[in-house]
Amino acid sequence: MEATGREETEASGARRPGKRAGLDVDQIIAAARTLPLEKLSMQSLADTLNVDRKALHYHVKGRQSLFELLAHDAFSKQISQSRVSEAEGWREACRIYAHDLAESAAALAELVDYLWFNDVTNDLTLQPVESLFQQLDMAGFTDEEAIRLVTALATLCLGHARDLAQAHKEATRTRKQLLKSALGAVESHDFPNLERIASLDIDTYSAEQLDFSIELILEGAEKILARHRT
Known part of the structure; x- marks a missing residue:
């Protein structure tokens, strides 16, 4: 009895081509996570999945889309x-969401550069x-105001x-x-404010910076909300 094409492929260990390789996105993600990112x-x-490279194209178009996935x-x-x-109240909800979003994105390390959203809602x-x-x-924001507020928070936290x-x-x-490098590259000392700022030990990558930025947005949102009460 002659072997079918599928049986011959399985017996020979040849790579499976195209969509019929039986791949799904979860398999691709699981296999990708077994490899160092740089490789x-x-x-x-x-090679890891033992399929023809073309089989991947049904789900991912290339390395860029693979990393995005x-x-x-x-x-x-x-x-x-x-x-x-x-959360108890809209401010706490915004703070929780913003911190969770920032922490979730930061946990991606170098993969964060591949995290983009066409529409955060x-x-x-x-x-x-x-x-x-x-x-x-429930707080009284209009739908447009809510969309803009959530977008502002998402943009801040991803940044x-x-x-x-x-x-x-x-x-x-x-x-x-x-x-400091920019100031050191010029002979003029006409930048006293920038020189003072450069001498300060303020970490603008810290959690304190994130909290400060979130509160700025929430203060602005509070003023917008107050318009509905007057």
């Missing part, structure tokens, strides 16, 4: 544990966002996470170091 490529992933998967699992629903894990919008609605990753990768190119 992860479409070819190394295909890994970043979104890890971020979603982390942020899904957010306890925004337990749709691309993020749904339950925490639903709870946050419920709190904002903070990227700052941390960049500072970790290039410790000699922090804001303070770059400012």
